[in-house]
Amino acid sequence: MPRRAALPPKRVDPQQKPFREGLSWQTGSSASLPDEVVRFRRRAILVARLLRDELAVTGSAVPRDLAALLDLVRDARHVVELGTAAGWTALSVALVNPACRVLTLDDTHKKRRHAYSILVPKDVRSRVEFRTERAELGCGAIRDVDVLFVDVGWHSLEETRDPFLAWEPAVRTGGTVVFHDYRRPDFPGVAAAIDELGLTGELHGGSLFVWRKPG
Numbered sequence: 001m002p003r004r005a006a007l008p009p010k011r012v013d014p015q016q017k018p019f020r021e022g023l024s025w026q027t028g029s030s031a032s033l034p035d036e037v038v039r040f041r042r043r044a045i046l047v048a049r050l051l052r053d054e055l056a057v058t059g060s061a062v063p064r065d066l067a068a069l070l071d072l073v074r075d076a077r078h079v080v081e082l083g084t085a086a087g088w089t090a091l092s093v094a095l096v097n098p099a100c101r102v103l104t105l106d107d108t109h110k111k112r113r114h115a116y117s118i119l120v121p122k123d124v125r126s127r128v129e130f131r132t133e134r135a136e137l138g139c140g141a142i143r144d145v146d147v148l149f150v151d152v153g154w155h156s157l158e159e160t161r162d163p164f165l166a167w168e169p170a171v172r173t174g175g176t177v178v179f180h181d182y183r184r185p186d187f188p189g190v191a192a193a194i195d196e197l198g199l200t201g202e203l204h205g206g207s208l209f210v211w212r213k214p215g
């Protein structure tokens with residue numbers, strides 16, 4: 001019997017793990033998401049698989065958090081998101097609320113956002129403005145924001161506190177600030193920033209801390 005050459009040990013690419021893990025977070029139950037968002041996300045996940053876009057699958061809000069955020073923006077006219085990643089959340093907000101404009105800021109320009117934007121109708125993507133800007137640099141003359149979503153970087157205390165301080169003046173009286181990944185063990189900076197800022201609020205979904213701006 002000819003002897004078979006020994007096969008080299010199977011190599012596992014450590015880079016694949018976060019991608020696969022992220023995919024499983026994103027494809028977990030989407031039961032409470034509106035149908036149009038479920039349809040958009042199905043196609044976005046397909047594109048992310050083709051592009052092997054790790055940031056999209058590991059960095060975008062997961063279905064449970066997204067569903068809670070979409071409830072909070074239902075009546076909003078002007079939403080600002082600090083931290084865009086692939087743009088899935090910003091595009092989902094514009095999809096569910098046809099009266100809403102979304103401004104989303106990220107410190108890095110990512111060409112791949114275009115691949116996701118074209119998955120929604122033109123009138124939806126035309127209401128989403130992608131800006132490459134550091135969130136802590138301030139809101140300029142922007143005012144009357146109904147909902148501000150703070151979701152910057154790796155959520156250190158500084159990455160949470162400084163963008164909030166820079167953008168809080170833009171939020172209208174009675175408006176809402178939503179902090180992502182509150183009380184998640186991997187991101188203690190969010191709760192630390194909220195404590196330092198002395199904010200009191202409510203928990204929505206799994207990990208959204210919601211603060212309303214007093215009059």
Ligand SMILES: C[S@@+](CC[C@H](N)C(=O)[O-])C[C@H]1O[C@@H](n2cnc3c(N)ncnc32)[C@H](O)[C@@H]1O
Binds near residue numbers: 087089133154
């Ligand atoms: C968790 S992801 C945002 C996810 C996004 N909100 C979503 O749900 O799809 C964090 C993003 O913050 C961005 N970022 C990091 N530092 C920043 C800064 N100083 N200003 C603005 N964006 C920043 C990163 O490039 C990354 O895309």
